[in-house]
Amino acid sequence: MEPVVITGMAVLAASGTETAQFWDNLQAGRSALGPLTRVQSARLTTGVAGEINDFDPETQFGKEGELLDRFAQFAVICARRALEHAGMAQRSPDWPYAAERVGVLTGTGMGGICTQDQGFRTIYGEGATRVHPFLIPRSMYSAATSQIGMATGARGPSFTISTACASSTHALGEAWRLLRSGAADMMIAGGSDAPLTFGVIKAWEAMRVLATAGDDASRACRPFSRDRGGLVLAEGAAMFILETASGAQRRGARVLAELAGYGATADAGHITQPDQAGAGNAMREALRTARMSPADVDYINAHGTGTKLNDATEIAAIKEVFGADAQRLSISSTKSMHGHAMGASGAIELAATLLALEHQVVPPTANYTTPDPECDLDVTPNQAKPRPLRAALSNSFAFGGLNAVLAIRK
Amino acid sequence: MPDELTREVIAVIAREQRMPAESISPDATFEELKIDSLDGVNIVFALEEKYNLTIPDEVAREMKSVRQVVEALRNQLGAASPSPA
Numbered sequence: 175m176e177p178v179v180i181t182g183m184a185v186l187a188a189s190g191t192e193t194a195q196f197w198d199n200l201q202a203g204r205s206a207l208g209p210l211t212r213v214q215s216a217r218l219t220t221g222v223a224g225e226i227n228d229f230d231p232e233t234q235f236g237k238e239g240e241l242l243d244r245f246a247q248f249a250v251i252c253a254r255r256a257l258e259h260a261g262m263a264q265r266s267p268d269w270p271y272a273a274e275r276v277g278v279l280t281g282t283g284m285g286g287i288c289t290q291d292q293g294f295r296t297i298y299g300e301g302a303t304r305v306h307p308f309l310i311p312r313s314m315y316s317a318a319t320s321q322i323g324m325a326t327g328a329r330g331p332s333f334t335i336s337t338a339c340a341s342s343t344h345a346l347g348e349a350w351r352l353l354r355s356g357a358a359d360m361m362i363a364g365g366s367d368a369p370l371t372f373g374v375i376k377a378w379e380a381m382r383v384l385a386t387a388g389d390d391a392s393r394a395c396r397p398f399s400r401d402r403g404g405l406v407l408a409e410g411a412a413m414f415i416l417e418t419a420s421g422a423q424r425r426g427a428r429v430l431a432e433l434a435g436y437g438a439t440a441d442a443g444h445i446t447q448p449d450q451a452g453a454g455n456a457m458r459e460a461l462r463t464a465r466m467s468p469a470d471v472d473y474i475n476a477h478g479t480g481t482k483l484n485d486a487t488e489i490a491a492i493k494e495v496f497g498a499d500a501q502r503l504s505i506s507s508t509k510s511m512h513g514h515a516m517g518a519s520g521a522i523e524l525a526a527t528l529l530a531l532e533h534q535v536v537p538p539t540a541n542y543t544t545p546d547p548e549c550d551l552d553v554t555p556n557q558a559k560p561r562p563l564r565a566a567l568s569n570s571f572a573f574g575g576l577n578a579v580l581a582i583r584k
Numbered sequence: 585m586p587d588e589l590t591r592e593v594i595a596v597i598a599r600e601q602r603m604p605a606e607s608i609s610p611d612a613t614f615e616e617l618k619i620d621s622l623d624g625v626n627i628v629f630a631l632e633e634k635y636n637l638t639i640p641d642e643v644a645r646e647m648k649s650v651r652q653v654v655e656a657l658r659n660q661l662g663a664a665s666p667s668p669a
Contacts, residue, residue: 237602241622304632307625 177434178353180582181427182260182415184252185525186231186366188224188408189512193259196512197529200537201558205392205511207406212370220379221387222394223370224408224513241311242321243286244368248411248518249318250325253278253362257326260415261427266327270425271359277330278322279349280413281341281365283517284374286313291371318366322413330358336517339477340572341365342412343520347436347578349416359421364521366411378407381446383481393541395514397478397507398485398553400544405479408513412521431531434565434583435464441575448484448571453477453491456577460567461495464581468499471581473536473566475527476553478507479514486548488571493551504561506554510540520570524580527568531584535560586610589661590654596630597650613649631657 183193188206190196199206210223231247232239239247257264266273289312296302311317316334323332331352335345342365349363378384385394385404395406422429437459441452461468476488493500508526515522530536535558542555565583572578586594590610598605601619608617614624628644631653637660647653 303638304629307622307629311622 175354176356177419177432178350178416179419179422179429180414180431180433180528181417181422181429182256182262183412183430183525183528184255184259185410185412185522186226186229186248186252187410187412187512187515187522188226191226191229193529196525197533200508200511200526200529201533201535203511203538203540203556203558205395205540207392207394207511207513209387209391210370213372213375215372218372218375218379219386220375220384222385222391222406224406224410224515225370226409241308243289243312243317245282245286245288245366246312246318246321248368249280249366249413250321252364252366252411252413253322253326256362256413256415262415264326266329269360271421273327273329275330275359276328277349277352277358277361278319278328278332279335279345279352279361279363280318280322281335281337281343281345281517281520282315282318283336283338283341283367284369285315285336286317287374288368288371289313291373322362326362328362337576337578338572338574339514339516339519340570340576340578341517341520343568343570343578343580344438346414346433346521346524346580347438350433350436353416353418359418361416362413363416364411364413365518367516367518368409369407369516370409375407385480395480395510396541396543397476397480397510397539398489398546398549399542400546402480402482402485405481405509406513408515410512410515410518410522412518412525414521414524431528431582431584433580435460435462435466435581437463437579439577441577443575446573448487449575450487450491450494452575452577453488453569453571454494456579457491457495457567457569460579460581464583466565466581468496471499471503471565471567472561472563473504473527473530475523475530475566475568476505476507477569477571478509478539480507480509484571485546488569489549489551500551503552504536504554504559505551506537506539508537520568520578524568527566527582531563531566531582534563536563589658590650593631593650593654593657596634597627600627600630608650610650610654627653635661637661
């Protein structure tokens, strides 16, 4: 089995539209959550989101941008930037790999929901006789993968994974599997989501798991803190360049980290309630495939949504898998700062985890106020923590009990 | 000098294709203008919105040139109203 390395990354999130800005905000414990502005309605109660406001993805495209929903625009921009970061040309003829040996694997929870929401509103709500003919090509879940392929010329195994909030973690893990198995030499992988529409927010409100803005919207998401108020919806994307270790070495690439292991499991339990065994087994499998023991891991970027059920279950699962080593681990939820970008979360959090390893600093769980006896591990409250970091896990536990965990190593 | 409807159709094509109207001859084919099938569907949608009418699929599928678009539109406008604007 070929080892797999990460040689490029790019992130677009509320916390930053450039990697340096993203990391500055995370390591400073600065929340990027704020008042919801992309949707204005007195019929919404949440009032807070992780929005990308200081960057208009439309400006990065010409006429072809009309065919891309916001989620696909995020994805293509990140793919281009990740290639550049990896020292790779933008188009396949200039790559050291055959185009057929490079694939694209993206995760998304909601696909082109902005386009769908708007299009369906005109026919249901406004009685329009027709919708725009680009509704289908813009809103299909696989559009981001296709558009990255078109933008770069990658012609290898390419598809999309949709597993709700674990989508991009599964996408990265399956890309790892393709590379290990010899099915590809390089993969452009990650995820994107742009779910901030009236319909989506209303639907999440109905679940009664959303935090409300309160007096200070930036403090709305408080994972592992006893006074937690729920999750905060966000948008964004992150893409990575994954290569076989031998390929990366041949071309003299700078290696950011080894993508060392991947665990994917299902709870087969409940459509919304998480299960400790499913989460624990995914972490165990990530360790096993990475040939790591609990003693090798120094940091876990938690799924950490800021809902009572997730937080308590995740901490219990970590204790079960890590035993005595759980006390030594640094854990944090960066969702406290960039919010929950649905299917893009896992990719955004892998970016945070990679940067933690690069800088040897654990980004904190922001907005932490009150210890929760059910979350009594070191969740890195409010202050970043410099410490030697050899290896880390990034957890994603989706609604519907579909779990994915990635393990990376320096 | 092209008639008013032709000028309007050219304006819509120019806007949707992001090309100067002056570069679009009334005799141009879609192929010459590099208008692919998806672009064509988009142009038909824009014209339906502008004139508030429905162009049937079988008519839309036959549109391969500016002139065919104008003629099809003229027929639809004529069918919709006895005295088209």
